Amino acid sequence: MLDEALTQRSASSTAAWLAAELRRAIVRGELHDGQALPQDELAARFGVSKIPGREALVQLQAEGLVTLIPHRGATVAALSAPEVAEIYAMRIALETLALRHAVTNLTSADLVRLEGLITIMEDERDPLAWSELNREFHARLYAPCRMPRLLDAIQSLHVSVQRCVVAYLTQSNHHREAQHQHRLILRACRRRDVALATRQLSEHLQQAADNIAKLLTPLALKKAAIREREEAHARARANPYLRANSGHRARGRR
Amino acid sequence: MLDEALTQRSASSTAAWLAAELRRAIVRGELHDGQALPQDELAARFGVSKIPGREALVQLQAEGLVTLIPHRGATVAALSAPEVAEIYAMRIALETLALRHAVTNLTSADLVRLEGLITIMEDERDPLAWSELNREFHARLYAPCRMPRLLDAIQSLHVSVQRCVVAYLTQSNHHREAQHQHRLILRACRRRDVALATRQLSEHLQQAADNIAKLLTPLALKKAAIREREEAHARARANPYLRANSGHRARGRR
DNA sequence: GCGATTCTAATCGTATACGCTCATTGCGCG
């Protein structure tokens, strides 16, 4: 429970560290969509002042993970079905571009490493961990394109939808199919067949997008219902987004 | 000279307003590449405190306009030739995507408006103003795709390279060619020929990229030389990026 | 004379404190 506080504050600035922590929490689903993120809570939670918290939020807003409305606070950005489709469309456009430039530069060492990643992923059962490995696989696949801004943009998009991927993997195990598609992409890369590799990457991503979209529509409705119910109790609770902070405050009244 | 201070602080937050001002200044070329942006100077210049300045810088960093190194301050992001090429590659990928989705939704009113923009651009001689109109043309062309994140990303990329476009237009008048290409794209859109429209858009952007690249390599060398010379005088001047703030500080020592 | 080291100054990063905006609750009016 204190792991956030104990985490190596390796990032040079507190703001960057906070941003990383919040990013992780959002991706892990610990903060659900639409969740309010009061600055005071953040400050108190992480034992710092508001300023670095504000900067972290600005940074995350740029990544599209939080919505920041002036004078009305920050909320975890909610992803609608069309938005997910949009992000995947952008991912296809950018990742095929990256792959196109990367295929030429992929060394045999890179290929071995990627193969190794697939093997590791084979045994990974935890959706969150698998999704992290998946992100790493894609990142390493594109890295040789030598386009830092492009890689950053791809990374950002990936993080934006990672929550959905995790939620999706949690119930329906897409692992099998994804593993197979990863192998196909890798094989095409090994043969330096750019056209084939990019086509298979497109199909891979498009399929993921379709599956998540199918999941998202009913899920959104369900979440809305939960939200409805929770908001009724919201006022009674002290810390909105923290799990069991020993809610021994504001209990009385009765 | 006080126009920044007089500008309607329409943006709800001071940080957003500052970011907009700085963005404009960078695009206009008033702040050259690699220029240091000390927080205190910013605060004094705009008559505010450091905090909104910091947030503005964080925001601009996210847009790729400034580089922000912890404990070492902010500098205007320098664009190398490969970076420009990279950004244009991303633009082609994303803008063709946007156009593909927009062509279907383009109304006749949109087409009329776009035609009007081209006409206005015909008579515009000022490179900066033309570049703004150019940005608007592209933005309006893609707007009907109904993908807000994609449009934001495109806008951000466009702003990133706008400085180069302005610098390019200033000496070599690319207007003619661009105007022609815009008309071709628009004609294809009118015929709902998605393939043709996207292809011509690609060529349009690729050509711009090539031209800027040709310009940039010698320009970079020249700028480096200027930088070299300026840095020799840098210590004597009080305000690095402000013109004539009566530098009467730290003169002595002799 | 040259290099490593310590000292200093400048600047960044963060904490505390205050003014202001916006949402909500209670009241009065139609």
Add this chain to the structure above:
DNA sequence: CGCGCAATGAGCGTATACGATTAGAATCGC
């Protein structure tokens, strides 16, 4: 009884002040 408006309160945004870190310069030792 429902709707619009004013007062209250919580939370955001910004200014001031201080501690921390880094780059540069003078000094000391070799």
